[in-house]
Amino acid sequence: MMRTADALTVERLSAGYPGRPVIRDLVLPPLPGGAVTALVGPNAAGKSTLLKAFAGLVKAAGRVTFGDHDLLRLPLAARADLIGFMPQSLPQGVALSVLESVIAAFEASRPGALAGADAARRAITTLDRLGIADLALDTLDRLSGGQRQLVSLAQALVREPRLLLLDEPTSALDLRHQVTVMEAVRALAAEGRIVVVVLHDLNLAARWADRVVVLDHGRAVAVGTPAQALTSATLADVWGVAARITLGPNGVPHVVVEGALDAPPVPAAAPGVPPENSTAA
Numbered sequence: 001m002m003r004t005a006d007a008l009t010v011e012r013l014s015a016g017y018p019g020r021p022v023i024r025d026l027v028l029p030p031l032p033g034g035a036v037t038a039l040v041g042p043n044a045a046g047k048s049t050l051l052k053a054f055a056g057l058v059k060a061a062g063r064v065t066f067g068d069h070d071l072l073r074l075p076l077a078a079r080a081d082l083i084g085f086m087p088q089s090l091p092q093g094v095a096l097s098v099l100e101s102v103i104a105a106f107e108a109s110r111p112g113a114l115a116g117a118d119a120a121r122r123a124i125t126t127l128d129r130l131g132i133a134d135l136a137l138d139t140l141d142r143l144s145g146g147q148r149q150l151v152s153l154a155q156a157l158v159r160e161p162r163l164l165l166l167d168e169p170t171s172a173l174d175l176r177h178q179v180t181v182m183e184a185v186r187a188l189a190a191e192g193r194i195v196v197v198v199l200h201d202l203n204l205a206a207r208w209a210d211r212v213v214v215l216d217h218g219r220a221v222a223v224g225t226p227a228q229a230l231t232s233a234t235l236a237d238v239w240g241v242a243a244r245i246t247l248g249p250n251g252v253p254h255v256v257v258e259g260a261l262d263a264p265p266v267p268a269a270a271p272g273v274p275p276e277n278s279t280a281a
C-alpha cells in the first residue's frame with residue numbers, strides 16, 4: 001500500500017560537476033505525495049542536474065528528505081528502490097527489444113523480485129498504460145525519437161516507484177502522445193506518488209501540474225500554483241520574453257509569447273503580398 005503522507009523536502013541543496021557548481025543552496029517548500037510538480041526554466045538552468053542530484057547521479061550536499069529517508073545519505077541501491085528516473089535521452093546502440101529493455105529496467109532495481117513470466121506481465125502492463133504495447137517486440141534502435149521517449153518512460157514506471165523524476169518526457173511527442181503521457185503522470189500522482197517533471201512547454205506545465213518551480217541559474221525564482229509562478233514578470237526576467245498570460249475559467253494560465261524582449265520589431269508584410277488565406281484576383 002502506498003504511503004501518501006510522504007513529502008520531498010529540499011534544504012540548502014548544492015549540486016554540480018567537478019569545477020562546475022550548478023545548484024546553490026536550493027530550498028523548496030515540501031513537494032507533497034499525490035502532486036505533480038513541473039520544473040521549468042531556461043536551458044542550462046540546472047533542471048536535469050537537480051533531478052540527477054535527487055537520483056544520486058551527481059555529487060550533492062545539503063539535505064533532501066523523502067518521508068523518513070535522508071535521501072542524499074541513502075545507499076544508491078536503496079535510492080533506486082524509491083526513485084524512478086527518466087533521463088533526457090535513452091542510450092543508443094542497445095540491441096534489446098522494447099519488452100526486454102523494460103524487464104531489464106525492472107530487474108536491475110529489484111533483482112529476483114518477480115519470476116520471469118510475472119516480470120514480463122508487469123512490463124507489458126506498463127507498455128499498455130502508455131499505449132505502446134504494440135512496440136513490445138521491436139528493437140530499441142529502430143524506434144522513432146518519440147517512441148524511444150515513451151519506452152524510456154516505461155523503464156522508469158515499471159518499478160512503480162514512490163518518487164518519479166521525469167526529464168522532458170514529452171519533448172519529442174506528438175499532441176496525442178503528450179496527452180497520454182501527462183494523463184499517465186497525473187494517474188501516477190493520484191496513487192500517492194510524488195512526480196517531478198521537467199517541461200519546456202509552459203502551457204503543458206500549467207495544464208497538468210499542481211505546482212510549478214521556476215529554476216534560473218540553479219536557484220528557485222518562483223514556486224507556487226501555475227498561476228502564481230508563471231507571470232509576465234517571471235517570463236520577462238527568466239526567459240527574456242514578452243508574454244501575455246490569460247487565465248482560463250478554471251484558473252489555469254495560458255501563456256502567449258509575443259516576442260523576445262531585446263529583439264527588433266517584426267517587419268510588416270511587404271506591400272503587394274496577399275494575406276494568407278486570400279485568393280489572388
Ligand SMILES: Nc1ncnc2c1ncn2[C@@H]1O[C@H](COP(=O)(O)OP(=O)(O)OP(=O)(O)O)[C@@H](O)[C@H]1O
Nearest residue numbers: 017018020022041042043044045046047048049050
Ligand atoms: N556532465 C557535466 N559536466 C559538467 N557540466 C555539466 C555537465 N552536465 C551539465 N553541465 C552543466 O550544468 C549546467 C546545467 O545543466 P543542466 O543539464 O542541469 O541544465 P537544464 O536546465 O536541464 O538545461 P536544458 O533545458 O538545456 O536541458 C549547464 O551549464 C551545463 O553545461
